[in-house]
Amino acid sequence: MELDIELYVKTCLVCQQDNGLTQKEAGLLQPLPIPESPWVSISMDFITGLPKVKGMGSFFVVVDRFSKYVVFMAAPSTCIAEVDVDLFYKNVVKYFGLLEDIPLTPHEIAKQHSGGTCPAAYRFSIKKQKLMQEAQDSLLKAQRRMKKYADKGRRPFESQVGDKRVGVMAYKLKLPKRLQIHPTIHMSFLKPYHGDAEDPTRNEARILDKKVTGYRKGGNMITYYLVKWKGAAESEASWEKASTLWQFEKEVKAFENILSTRTSASSGGGGLLGALRVADDGMRNWSAWTASS
Incomplete structure (x- = not known):
């Protein structure tokens, strides 16, 4: 009888909707690749809900993922795309250049400016290159440590036949047209549906x-x-x-x-x-x- 009750509750539609999972969170941590140099990879976000000062009620924040250098830019509470682009060019591109121009190493930059004949520039570039390599190794070490402890509270989640997987951590769902949301959902928000094989119409x-x-x-x-x-x-x-x-x-x-x-x-x-x-x-x-x- 215990197994029958467990199966009944497991296949109950209302129970599956209302009850939370007691398992670990689905999906192991997937760290981003470590950048090779500063200002190659950045992250952007907004700090909102601030009191308005001179018409500005939020901060547009850009972080370099390699050096952790942060640029804070005052922005309107409702910041449209054109304003974002203007702030980005005036406060980031103006000082650090476009992302396509950044991947050159200090050694290569020194060669371009000195023709490879200046020993001081060469030593300086080598020193900076070593510092960047040490920083990259430290970031990789911290990333591995973070993944190790984060995965203790997570579990692997594998797709089934017919599921449409997007990347490593998300699935694309077939949602009703009336739901005005993006159909790609992170796997941590999903759980499998269990139907009643003996009585498929039980949840009518x-x-x-x-x-x-x-x-x-x-x-x-x-x-x-x-x-x-x-x-x-x-x-x-x-x-x-x-x-x-x-x-x-x-x-x-x-x-x-x-x-x-x-x-x-x-x-x-x-x-x-x-x-x-x-x-x-x-x-x-x-x-x-x-x-x-």
Whole structure:
């Protein structure tokens, strides 16, 4: 019986949606490659939510991943792409050049300026090259140490047949069109779905009622549907947010159609008799469905 209960809970749709995983986070740490010299690889981000000073309410931050040199640039609270590019050129490219010009080593730069005949320039370039090599080795050592400790709280995650993997740490999902989000999701936010092989229709549901809460003017209205799950008593029906019922889109549309038909019938499209006919048809369909449940 213990195994049956475990399997039932494991294949329950509501349980899979609401319960969190007790396993380690999916996906091992994948460090970025170590740059070979300064200003070859950079990272950019914004610090927002700051009090406005002279029209500026955020910081545009650029970090050189090799030297850890940071450039802070005051930016508007809503910073458009054109402003980002202008700030980047005036505060980064102006002093450090374009990224394509950076990969030259100090030794090569010294040769270009001295023709390779200046011993002092050569010694200086060799010294700087050694310092950069030591810095690169230190970064690599720190990266390995970070990965070692980070992976203690993580687990490998392998794709299945039919999954579309993007890079090493993400998957592209086939999402409903109404969800206005990017379909590529990091694997740490995913978990496998377990269907019931013995009863594939066990997670079917029927919509019984609808309610809307919140304030219309504030735009914070939330729609709930009363859901009767197949195999469960009507007294166990639960109110679920509309946003969590995306997999029951057909059932929601069917209920909305019946609801709109009832509304039109009671407001003049057939009068009371039409409303009673619609209600009677709905009860017949409901009785047939509950009998099969």
